[in-house]
Amino acid sequence: MYQHPAVMEAAVVGVPHDKWGEVGKAFVVLKEGCRATEEELIEFCRQHLASYKCPQSVKFVDSLPKSAVGKVVRRVLREPYWEGKERKI
Structure with missing residues (x-):
């Protein structure tokens, strides 16, 4: 995705899906x-x-959450989608 001329940053996480699990x-x-x-x-x-x-879907954001060392914190991106789910892949 970084090769696309309009993309500055990107991260992909797994979100729940009824048929495929995520x-x-x-x-x-x-x-x-x-x-x-x-x-x-x-x-x-x-x-x-x-x-x-x-990816099955794309969400445009102003910035990605990062740790103190500058790595993307994917857990923060994933958490809202898995809230209330029995299994958190």
Whole structure:
């Protein structure tokens, strides 16, 4: 996803899905002045990745949560989607 010209940062986490258990959801920060749609980014991934690695949805955010050393804290992105679920993959 980083190869897309409009993407500054991205992270993909697993979110619950009724049929498959979980699917990928991408969180994307766009470069200033750039635009992209969810469909455009998913299609870009389909052209460059195996189908099972492509995110099923995209959420555009202003920034990604990071730890003190600058790594993306995926747990923070994932938690709201797994609240109240019996199993947290």
